[in-house]
Amino acid sequence: MSNPSDVIVVGAGVIGAACACYAARSGLTVTVVDRGPVAAGTTGAGEGNLLVSDKEPGPELELALLSVELWRELAQELPASIEYEAKGGLVVASDATGMSTLRKFAEAQTGAGVTAEEIPPDRLHELEPHLAPGLGGGFHYPQDAQVQPALATAHLLRASGARIRTGEEVTAILTGPQGKVRGVRTAAGDLHAPYVVNAAGTWGGEVARLAGAHLPVLPRRGFVLVTEPLPRLVRHKVYASDYVSDVASGSAALQASVVVEGTSAGPVLIGGSRERVGFDRTLSVEALRRLAAQATTLFPVLAGVRVMRTYAGFRPYLPDHLPAIGTDPHIPGLLHACGHEGAGIGLAPATGLVVARLLTGDQPPLDVGPFRPGRFAPAA
Structure with a gap:
């Protein structure tokens, strides 16, 4: 006792x-x-x-907006580095139709206190020089950030x-x-x-x-790919527009909507799969294949980069x-x-x-x- x-x-x-x-x-x-x-x-x-970019107006977004402010304070107050990086997020659309959907989503978020800047196709490479050509544009979210968890x-x-x-x-x-x-x-x-x-x-x-x-x-399994250490090829958190709908989905089936980001330590993190399979940690080759394919579609330069390891985790899911x-x-x-x-x-x-x-x-x-x-x- x-x-x-x-x-x-x-x-x-x-x-x-x-x-x-x-x-x-x-x-x-x-x-x-x-x-x-x-x-x-x-x-x-x-x-x-630390994302606000993927949340529609409502209670979770209110919680996220408060949290990003508190994380900024904690990064200054904690006695040692937590690798806090206010890198911002970039959500990209493959074409004009996808861009129209992103624009409506961002307009609603802006009314709820989110900062979102529309990036036309010809300016995407100013933010991310290694992005694939021919994308329909995107939105930059400067409030998105990252810590080493x-x-x-x-x-x-x-x-x-x-x-x-x-x-x-x-x-x-x-x-x-x-x-x-x-x-x-x-x-x-x-x-x-x-x-x-x-x-x-x-x-x-x-x-x-x-x-x-x-x-x-319930557990919702996801995988992350970790590349070899690299020069800073990816400057922001970058993901495609379908990531938001996958996060909000209640489907138990495998979904993969890639998120790609560089880290201060060098490796690029590639994540974004989710499926409800209980606490099964079995390696899903299909999930890894989808993540790798989507990552190289967004960033062709990654096709020649080695993946050093992969790991799984379980998100605590409520209906x-x-x-x-x-x-x-x-x-x-x-x-x-x-x-x-x-x-x-x-x-x-x-x-x-x-x-x-x-x-x-x-x-x-x-x-x-x-x-x-x-x-x-x-x-x-």
Whole structure:
């Protein structure tokens, strides 16, 4: 048994780290517990995307806009580099029809606070000299950025001053009178706190079930290709217009809409596949083939570049594509912060701030109604 904390965060990924950081800034003592190492799940398999460009007007975009501002602040405040890079995004269309669709999408985003600059076909190569010729144009999103996700998570946890207990799987949510949370049970012993935050990512549904709660979180698998280190061939996050529709799709089938970006360390990251196959980590040659083909279509120069490795990750998917953030409607003291799908790294700071405000009884920075975990409660 350990000394009680004010709050226990289950999950040492970027969402859990952000919850811990902002809770600590609010004056709470925090313990973070995870069955694996720091950033060992979805976070460690991410590309570090901080995107507003792929989100239509609505609650997720509001969360993303707040988060990009908070990431800028964190990049200045954290004591070590998290490889924050305000590189901007470039969404490209293959033809005039695709460009018309992008233009309507960008106009709606602009009304919601997003900065989007139309780039005609003859100016695309000013932003990305190695893009394929003949594209229909694009939109530049200067608010898009990137961090190194594992580094960012580690430094958020360090800044929080939280007690970190890795390698300890939570096996039960402890409750007391009237079902009020009083801590968690692990193989190493019981940890006590009046609040527990479920930030278990793809396994958030399992943690919810331990408390008798319901969250239909499912894994959505994706692959990333990592090239050999290169001079900076790709300056922005670059993706084709169909990426937005694939992100919003609920299909379980394999979808591949490539995102290509350079990194400060040299390798180019190529991602954008998604499919619901449970927790199957089997290498999908078809997914890798599609990503490679789409990447070389956008950037022909990559055809002669070696891929050094590939890795898979699981996005925590909820049916309406919005995360669950807030208090559980039936278990007092239990809060959820999971189900961010592929946007968790980008949405982490705003999620952490919302959770901290709810823990302390302060006003959240935005309307949390659309994210309420109780929206998935089974019908009586």
